[in-house]
Amino acid sequence: MVNVSSEAVLQAAHVLSQGGLIGLPTETVYGLAADALNPQAVDAVFHAKGRPANHPLIVHVADAAQVALFAQKVPAFAQRLMAAFWPGPLTLILPKQVGVADAAAGGHATVALRCPSHPVALAVLQVAQRLGVQGVAAPSANLFGSVSPTTAAHVREAFPSLLVLDGGACDVGIESTIIDCSRGAPVLLRPGMLSLSQLSEAAGVPVLHSPLLENTSAPSADALIEQAPAAPGTLASHYAPRARVRLLTSEDMLSRLSGMDVQVALWTRAVLDVPAGVRWVKMPSDAAQCAHELFAQLRAMDAEGVHEIWVETPPDGEAWDGVRDRLQRAAA
Numbered sequence: 377m378v379n380v381s382s383e384a385v386l387q388a389a390h391v392l393s394q395g396g397l398i399g400l401p402t403e404t405v406y407g408l409a410a411d412a413l414n415p416q417a418v419d420a421v422f423h424a425k426g427r428p429a430n431h432p433l434i435v436h437v438a439d440a441a442q443v444a445l446f447a448q449k450v451p452a453f454a455q456r457l458m459a460a461f462w463p464g465p466l467t468l469i470l471p472k473q474v475g476v477a478d479a480a481a482g483g484h485a486t487v488a489l490r491c492p493s494h495p496v497a498l499a500v501l502q503v504a505q506r507l508g509v510q511g512v513a514a515p516s517a518n519l520f521g522s523v524s525p526t527t528a529a530h531v532r533e534a535f536p537s538l539l540v541l542d543g544g545a546c547d548v549g550i551e552s553t554i555i556d557c558s559r560g561a562p563v564l565l566r567p568g569m570l571s572l573s574q575l576s577e578a579a580g581v582p583v584l585h586s587p588l589l590e591n592t593s594a595p596s597a598d599a600l601i602e603q604a605p606a607a608p609g610t611l612a613s614h615y616a617p618r619a620r621v622r623l624l625t626s627e628d629m630l631s632r633l634s635g636m637d638v639q640v641a642l643w644t645r646a647v648l649d650v651p652a653g654v655r656w657v658k659m660p661s662d663a664a665q666c667a668h669e670l671f672a673q674l675r676a677m678d679a680e681g682v683h684e685i686w687v688e689t690p691p692d693g694e695a696w697d698g699v700r701d702r703l704q705r706a707a708a
């Protein structure tokens with residue numbers, strides 16, 4: 377199993393059962409994981425990330441049978457979404473069982489649930505469950521406000537003393553699609569790699585688009601947290617690297633490049649003939665491959681110390697919704 381031994385899985389599950397934290401690979405991004413029903417462990421996650429405690433965490437479960445422990449009133453469309461996409465990169469917001477996982481839910485009356493498909497994540501969840509851990513709260517394993525980690529090395533950079541299971545580079549590469557199933561109709565809160573039409577078809581009813589998603593250009597963090605539980609993950613600068621990110625057409629890039637006095641790195645689908653000293657990297661023309669590389673590419677360019685990262689505006693079309701969303705937020 378991707379270089380992770382069953383001893384390492386057992387050790388990680390044991391740490392979780394003792395109230396400790398681990399770095400957990402999933403198919404989307406790496407998580408900073410803790411026992412969702414242990415309030416001290418969940419507090420430690422908020423503290424380690426520097427995340428406001430009212431900003432709720434996703435609870436990861438070993439299978440759909442665990443949902444009843446955390447959620448009540450699971451609508452038929454939510455059942456259908458789980459049947460279609462679990463295990464996988466889909467998170468559902470559901471009305472929370474009273475008195476359960478209050479810390480993980482950040483004081484909200486709803487809970488976010490996901491069953492991941494990464495074999496290491498599933499193995500840890502299953503073994504931890506046998507040790508008494510019914511669900512694992514795990515936000516992305518980055519400091520609050522920075523780019524999500526897609527390799528074990530990214531996690532170790534932020535949390536050097538954390539036990540991290542190395543499950544390889546995350547397949548999907550951007551965070552899970554989040555659908556609010558607590559409002560009578562399914563509402564997309566965070567686009568991921570599952571398209572709206574795929575989701576609607578599986579749900580059997582149209583999945584609606586949250587008006588908050590239109591607003592990638594920055595109400596303040598506090599204002600958005602005030603609007604919780606709608607979608608705290610839509611903090612405008614949530615995915616920003618240090619370098620300034622700009623979304624431009626390749627024509628715009630070429631015309632701006634002449635006379636530039638700041639260092640830039642370019643990520644474009646078009647093959648560009650750039651002046652010496654300008655770093656250019658080919659952006660995949662396939663949306664899934666692009667998502668897979670996105671965060672690692674932003675990190676790598678950032679680490680080179682460029683002042684600006686110019687990314688070619690993604691194509692129209694729902695296949696690119698998740699990538700477009702992350703890039704717009706990185707550029708906000």
Ligand code: TXA
Nearest residue numbers: 404406407432433486487488515516551552605608609
């Ligand atoms: O792919 C993923 O979802 C990754 C991996 C580790 O599973 N996790 C992740 O967690 O992205 P995090 O904490 O970085 O993002 C969780 C998002 C946040 O935007 C949070 O506000 C939202 O889920 N969320 C959690 N509970 C919620 C709730 N009850 N209502 C609305 N949004 C909620």
Ligand code: MG
Nearest residue numbers: 515516517524
């Ligand atoms: Mg995150």
